[in-house]
Amino acid sequence: MESRKVFSTAAVALAAIFSLAPAQAQDLGKELVIATTGGLMRNMLEEHMYVPFAKASGVEVIPFDIEVPDQWARAEAMARTGNMEFDIVTATGPDLVDKAEILHEIDCSALKNVVEFGVDGACEPYGVARTTGGMLIAYDKEAFPEGPENWADFWDVEKFPGPRGLPDTGDRDWWVPAVALLADGVKPSELFPMDLDRAYAKLDEIRPHIAVWWKTGNQVQQIMRDKEVVMTMSYSGRALATIKEGSPWAMAWGDALKDTGYMSIMKDGPNVAGALAYLDFFYGNADAHPVFMRAVNYATSSKAGLEKMPPEERVLYATAPENYSKLVQPDFKWIGENRATLRDRWTAWLTQ
Numbered sequence: 001m002e003s004r005k006v007f008s009t010a011a012v013a014l015a016a017i018f019s020l021a022p023a024q025a026q027d028l029g030k031e032l033v034i035a036t037t038g039g040l041m042r043n044m045l046e047e048h049m050y051v052p053f054a055k056a057s058g059v060e061v062i063p064f065d066i067e068v069p070d071q072w073a074r075a076e077a078m079a080r081t082g083n084m085e086f087d088i089v090t091a092t093g094p095d096l097v098d099k100a101e102i103l104h105e106i107d108c109s110a111l112k113n114v115v116e117f118g119v120d121g122a123c124e125p126y127g128v129a130r131t132t133g134g135m136l137i138a139y140d141k142e143a144f145p146e147g148p149e150n151w152a153d154f155w156d157v158e159k160f161p162g163p164r165g166l167p168d169t170g171d172r173d174w175w176v177p178a179v180a181l182l183a184d185g186v187k188p189s190e191l192f193p194m195d196l197d198r199a200y201a202k203l204d205e206i207r208p209h210i211a212v213w214w215k216t217g218n219q220v221q222q223i224m225r226d227k228e229v230v231m232t233m234s235y236s237g238r239a240l241a242t243i244k245e246g247s248p249w250a251m252a253w254g255d256a257l258k259d260t261g262y263m264s265i266m267k268d269g270p271n272v273a274g275a276l277a278y279l280d281f282f283y284g285n286a287d288a289h290p291v292f293m294r295a296v297n298y299a300t301s302s303k304a305g306l307e308k309m310p311p312e313e314r315v316l317y318a319t320a321p322e323n324y325s326k327l328v329q330p331d332f333k334w335i336g337e338n339r340a341t342l343r344d345r346w347t348a349w350l351t352q
Helices: 002-018 022-028 039-057 068-081 093-098 112-117 151-155 175-183 196-209 217-225 236-244 272-284 288-296 332-337 339-351
Strands: 031-036 060-065 088-091 127-140 164-167 210-214 231-235 249-265
Touching: 022 272, 031 039, 031 272, 039 060, 039 272, 039 288, 068 088, 088 093, 088 272, 093 249, 093 332, 112 272, 127 151, 127 217, 127 236, 127 272, 151 175, 151 196, 151 249, 164 175, 164 196, 164 217, 175 196, 175 231, 175 249, 175 339, 196 210, 196 339, 210 217, 217 231, 217 236, 231 236, 236 249, 249 272, 332 339
Parallel strands: 031 060, 031 088, 164 210, 164 231
Antiparallel strands: 088 249, 127 231, 127 249
16 A cells, blocks of 8 residues: 555655646656765665666666765766766755866756755755754753853853764865854855854863864764763764664754755766656656655755654754754855865864
8 A cells, every 4th residue: 555655645646747648658768877875875765766666667677776976976987978877966056166067957947846845955956955953063952951052152162061073074064164153243145254253262162171182983982972072063964873873962953064965967868858857757757755764864955744743753854944044155156166275174173
């Protein structure tokens, strides 16, 4: 019965995209190659999105497991040779700027389900949001039953005493100086271009209280479980996973940095029509979103999917209205143009 329900919902979602007669289904091509990271994310996408789309459309979805840096290296080589094999790839916000010349420009207004069900910002010219989280404050509720609420509180070691954690992941050198500026009173709307001198002066204040510079999502969860810190910047999905395990932690969404993974279509890909159909199907397949979100611990940008969750669960995810309104939108054009400066400044400060 459940499989029939999924298929029925998926078929309705696809029909809503195109309103095509069955004979026109061949316009979507025979197969669709989607490059994404492997593991849980790939497995959940396959179960809840790829397979239902294939059943509804007749298009075989071929997942290609690959880490994002390797994906781009391969995609750029394909673009140079004119032999593009990927249809859809995984992209970060900066990728939508840096890789635009090899990406297909999306007419967001033509994706009816995305327009109807997507939250603001769900569709960008070179990518449609797949999952959204926030780089936020995770804190020990036993230490601080009433807060903190924002980055100013993170810096307030008198009101909220105890060791902190911050990331040194090697690929997001703007995260920590950005929250330092927010802690120093810079308005989110005025965050970019970033005043790095001001940011690092503020970071000098908190540095003696940083007990762990964490490198990976697994590590940030472990320092929470082991109570090595009383609060830390964390991926919202990792914080939520730790909370679900029963650890006494909570999340503060105030001025969290928006962190979205996008689905982008390759320019001159073998099946652009099928790729566009899949992106719209993703947003129309509302029944699949709650179970997908629960599995991966990140929000999709489908309002219809989110509304299928009970309110007490909905507030745990980034795209819940009360959280989404607090997210800080990065300026990826500025970040992309200043990647080398950001990296050099971070490395010099951290190693001094």
